[in-house]
Amino acid sequence: MFFYFANISSWLNKKYCTLSKDFYKTKNMNKNFWLNKAQEWPICALAPMDGYTDSPYRQVVKEIAPNTVVFSEFYSADGLVHSKELQKKALTHNQKEYPLIIQIFWKDPEKFRDAAQIIESYGITWIDINMGCPAKKVVKSGHGSSLMIQRETAFKIVEEMSKAVSIPISVKTRLGWENHELLIDFCKWLQDAWANLVTVHWRTYKQAFTGQANFEWIYELKKHLNIPVICNGDILNYDDGIKKMNNLDGFMIGRASFGNPWCFLPWDYTPTLTEIIQTIKRHGDLLWEMKWKKWMLEARKHLVQYLHSFPWVKEYRTNLVHVESPEEIHDILNRIEKEHSELLNMRIKSSTKESYETAWWCEC
Numbered sequence: 001m002f003f004y005f006a007n008i009s010s011w012l013n014k015k016y017c018t019l020s021k022d023f024y025k026t027k028n029m030n031k032n033f034w035l036n037k038a039q040e041w042p043i044c045a046l047a048p049m050d051g052y053t054d055s056p057y058r059q060v061v062k063e064i065a066p067n068t069v070v071f072s073e074f075y076s077a078d079g080l081v082h083s084k085e086l087q088k089k090a091l092t093h094n095q096k097e098y099p100l101i102i103q104i105f106w107k108d109p110e111k112f113r114d115a116a117q118i119i120e121s122y123g124i125t126w127i128d129i130n131m132g133c134p135a136k137k138v139v140k141s142g143h144g145s146s147l148m149i150q151r152e153t154a155f156k157i158v159e160e161m162s163k164a165v166s167i168p169i170s171v172k173t174r175l176g177w178e179n180h181e182l183l184i185d186f187c188k189w190l191q192d193a194w195a196n197l198v199t200v201h202w203r204t205y206k207q208a209f210t211g212q213a214n215f216e217w218i219y220e221l222k223k224h225l226n227i228p229v230i231c232n233g234d235i236l237n238y239d240d241g242i243k244k245m246n247n248l249d250g251f252m253i254g255r256a257s258f259g260n261p262w263c264f265l266p267w268d269y270t271p272t273l274t275e276i277i278q279t280i281k282r283h284g285d286l287l288w289e290m291k292w293k294k295w296m297l298e299a300r301k302h303l304v305q306y307l308h309s310f311p312w313v314k315e316y317r318t319n320l321v322h323v324e325s326p327e328e329i330h331d332i333l334n335r336i337e338k339e340h341s342e343l344l345n346m347r348i349k350s351s352t353k354e355s356y357e358t359a360w361w362c363e364c
């Protein structure tokens with residue numbers, strides 16, 4: 001095992017000795033940019049979530065909590081290189097989403113490099129590499145979490161991308177494959193390959209979606225790195241993130257934000273039903289503006305989740321599942337306002353683990 005690591009270290013040393021001084025200067029500027037940002041204010045991020053964190057949802061989050069750093073859903077680097085249609089779908093955005101991070105997955109460094117150049121040309125702030133997805137299909141093809149055990153490829157990907165673009169590159173990964181033992185070395189090497197930030201989900205690949213939250217190894221990791229480190233996994237809201245981040249530079253929230261973009265605001269902010277209704281209307285309008293009808297229909301799952309803490313409006317949630325146009329969304333919500341005016345100023349907390357897990361799995 002020792003020889004394996006020693007070999008990788010010497011391989012890395014050889015590689016980086018060949019990079020020019022100008023390269024180091026630019027990369028240092030970028031590294032300092034995010035480090036400074038993290039020192040001004042903790043990085044509070046919307047997690048990348050396939051099927052959820054599209055441009056309309058990211059805009060909704062930024063309109064409510066402008067300090068949030070938003071990550072896109074993951075896109076295949078290969079797809080971005082070969083499909084103009086995917087480029088348009090994935091990279092079209094609104095300026096209010098800045099700083100916007102596009103996440104990509106794949107396995108060949110060359111594809112990552114080419115995709116990075118395309119992403120940069122769209123004015124995106126930063127690119128994140130998926131080295132944590134545990135889905136069977138993804139791992140079997142050598143993408144996502146499997147890069148944690150194909151380390152040479154992982155470092156080469158970061159290196160190729162860093163050389164090819166001047167925007168920062170970050171990595172989202174997990175505690176490890178089976179346990180945390182290689183986390184510190186893996187992330188140190190990513191840092192040496194010019195990763196500008198790492199996000200670590202406290203679960204290992206083997207744990208997939210199970211286990212009890214434990215951030216201790218991520219706190220330990222931070223002591224060994226100079227770049228910002230963000231933690232992720234089962235964080236309920238901004239206040240919970242501040243409590244859990246400890247010595248880290250920030251935190252990332254995923255599922256708890258479904259139907260609750262207010263979770264990115266401090267002081268456990270709970271919206272009134274009126275605010276929720278306004279936000280559903282806005283979200284529906286943005287989905288309609290930015291996506292064609294087919295995707296609008298797929299996006300109904302977002303809309304119903306906003307109302308999951310109001311049991312009295314169950315019937316309207318069922319109607320929202322069948323909407324076909326923004327007018328229908330507005331009609332349903334106007335009916336709630338008219339028929340349940342007594343609920344409009346009511347605030348109901350939804351930021352419990354049970355509530356978002358039920359919301360995520362429920363069909364309606």
Ligand SMILES: Cc1cc2nc3c(=O)[nH]c(=O)nc-3n(C[C@H](O)[C@H](O)[C@H](O)COP(=O)(O)O)c2cc1C
Binds near residue numbers: 047072074254
């Ligand atoms: C529906 C869904 C889709 C996801 N898609 C991605 C993805 O595209 N890229 C990624 O790195 N992680 C993805 N994840 C993982 C999340 O980013 C996050 O790491 C995970 O949900 C744990 O955080 P949470 O407990 O705050 O939700 C996804 C999770 C969910 C629930």
